[in-house]
Amino acid sequence: MDENDRYERARKRVENLKAFYIHLTVYVLVNIMLIIINMVTEPNELWFIYPLVGWGIGLIAHGLSVFSVGLFGPAWEEKKIKEYMDKDKRK
Incomplete structure (x- = not known):
């Protein structure tokens, strides 16, 4: 694997990690808001x-x-990458 391939894989992993952290932040903020709304409007029903x-x-x-x-x-990732690369060589 050359330097460009390693860079591209690392860049993709960073993108995925960033997307997860954004997802986690939105999850926490929205659910805090929902908890507050629930406690203010219907404290006896924990929807x-x-x-x-x-x-x-x-x-x-x-x-x-x-x-x-x-x-x-x-x-597993490495195995699948090699498998797909071998499949592309045969075509």
């Missing part, structure tokens, strides 16, 4: 939990994809 949990599941999935945790880690 803010539903968007908090639902969106939280999506945020966790996003984080797992960005941080390459578990099954889809760096070794």
Whole structure:
């Protein structure tokens, strides 16, 4: 892998990390607002939990994809990259 390829992969990872941090920030801010609205308007019904949990599941999935945790880690990435490069050579 040459210097340009390494740079491009690192740049893409930084973009993905930045997108995750933006997603996390929006999640926290919006859910704080929803909690406040819920407590002011209907303190006996805690409806803010539903968007908090639902969106939280999506945020966790996003984080797992960005941080390459578990099954889809760096070794898997390298294997797939080589596989696709070999497939392109044969065409």
